[in-house]
Amino acid sequence: MAYVASAGAATPSPAGGCIFCEALASDDDRRALILLRSAKAFLILNKYPYASGHVMAAFTRHVGALEEVTEKELGEVMSLVRTVVGALGRAYHPAGYNIGLNQGRVSGAGVPDHLHMHVVPRWGGDSNFMSVIAETRVLPESLDTTYDRLLAALDP
Ligand SMILES: [Zn+2]
Numbered sequence: 001m002a003y004v005a006s007a008g009a010a011t012p013s014p015a016g017g018c019i020f021c022e023a024l025a026s027d028d029d030r031r032a033l034i035l036l037r038s039a040k041a042f043l044i045l046n047k048y049p050y051a052s053g054h055v056m057a058a059f060t061r062h063v064g065a066l067e068e069v070t071e072k073e074l075g076e077v078m079s080l081v082r083t084v085v086g087a088l089g090r091a092y093h094p095a096g097y098n099i100g101l102n103q104g105r106v107s108g109a110g111v112p113d114h115l116h117m118h119v120v121p122r123w124g125g126d127s128n129f130m131s132v133i134a135e136t137r138v139l140p141e142s143l144d145t146t147y148d149r150l151l152a153a154l155d156p
Helices: 001-007 019-025 071-092 128-134 143-154
Strands: 034-037 039-046 055-058 096-102 116-122
Touching: 001 128, 019 034, 019 039, 034 071, 034 143, 039 143, 055 071, 071 096, 071 116, 071 143
Parallel strands: none
Antiparallel strands: 034 039, 039 055, 055 116, 096 116
C-alpha cells in the first residue's frame, strides 16, 4: 500500500482547519466535491488526485483512530467504498483499485485527525508510478468532469 500512503501524504490540510469537516459544513456539495452523504459517512473527491476518480470515503465524525469508531460508522464507510467502486467501474472501467486507510501522520496520512479511506482506480500500465517517483501528476480530466461522471454513475 505504498502508493496509497503516498497519496494520503500529498493531501494538504489548511492551517487550523480540517478539510473534511470544512467540506461537510459547506452548503454546496459540488463545490466541496462531496458526491454522497449518508448518516455517518460521506464520499468526497480528492482535490489533489493521483488518478481520475480518486475518491475518499470518510467518517462524518471527526475521529482519528479506528478503535474509536462504532460498528455502524465502520459499516457505512465500507458500504460507501463498495458503492463508489461500483460507480467507478461503470464510469471508468478500471482494471483494479487501491483501497486503503492511513492512521497517524507517520503512516503518511495527510489529515491524520479525520479518518478516511482512499479509493484509487488503477489501469494496467497507468502512470501512477510517476506520482510516487517524480511527484508528477498526470490528470486527463478536470475535477468538475470527474464529479459529473461519478455523480451520474452513482445513480445508474
Ligand atoms: Zn474533521
